[in-house]
Amino acid sequence: MARFIALLVTALVISVQAEETRTWSAPELIATVKAAKPKGGLLVRVRMEQTKPDGKQVILAQIKRRETADGATEQLFQITFPKERKGEALLLRTKRGSAFTARTFTPGQGFKTLSATDKRTPIFGTDMTLEDALAEFLDWSKHEAIGKEKVRSGQCMIIESTPPKAGTSPSKVKTWVDEKRYIAWRVQLFDGGDQPSRVVEAEEVIRLPSGYWCPRTFTVSTPAKGTQTRIAGSSSSEQDFTDADFSDAAIEATASPAK
DSSP, rough: OHHHHIIIITTTBGGGGGGGGGOOOOOHHHHHHHHHOOSSEEEEEEEEEEEETTTEEEEEEEEEEOOOTTTTTEEEEEEEEEEGOOOOOOEEEEESSOOOOEEEETTEEEEEEEEEEGGOBBBGEEEHHHHHHOGGGOOOOEEEEEEEEETTTEEEEEEEOOOTTOOSSSHHHEEEEEEOOOEEEEEEEEEESSOSEEEEEEEEEOOOOOEEEEEEEEEEETTTTTTTEEEEEEEEEEEOOGGGGSSSSHHHHTTTTTO
8 A cells, every 4th residue: 555555555556568577686676666656646445444352443535646746745545434534634745855744634623734753643543554654664775685475466575674774663674575566465564573563465456447556455454452454445546636636625625514
């Protein structure tokens, strides 16, 4: 869906031009997944429903994603509903070989800069975290195929990714990657134990007009808390964005009352 939304919305989509049968190694499959993405920007509108032991919360949001001229990826998450939270935003910028930058915006409170210690911050209070959106495990160097399994309509290679040094969060990641469409049907993130700390499951995938595939509906679960967030895309479109679309003024304008 960042890069985790890169993983779950764009970074794991692939052109159907590569549907021919072939044998992949795990590093090759990960490299192909990272390279396969639309050339332009993407706008996705989603419904985020979190189920908790004490009830539910529903958020409607839009996600803008684009590649910048300097090779970075920008993602802008913005709440559109409920009314009292409209305009809350997260702007995330990643670039290979560089530290990420992230800022949140809350109407009436302004902008706040996040740091590397904030990677576990929930996005809008849901089960999806900033760490999920970053999906830094895609850049790890060690990826091993540990099996194959059919998940929903996809025949998947199960890939276990481990960090280059101990103490990295997450401690390892298992990904079920569709070997034809190259989308992740399942992702398990571990924090040192035998059981995953978070689980992502794609439910439905769609093919974009450009020929790329992406998950339309998926869930993010936090087993230890007994919570789950279902993220369902209501619409998606490939668009060309400018710097102005990701500017402070554009972010602040989302929260401004209509005239």
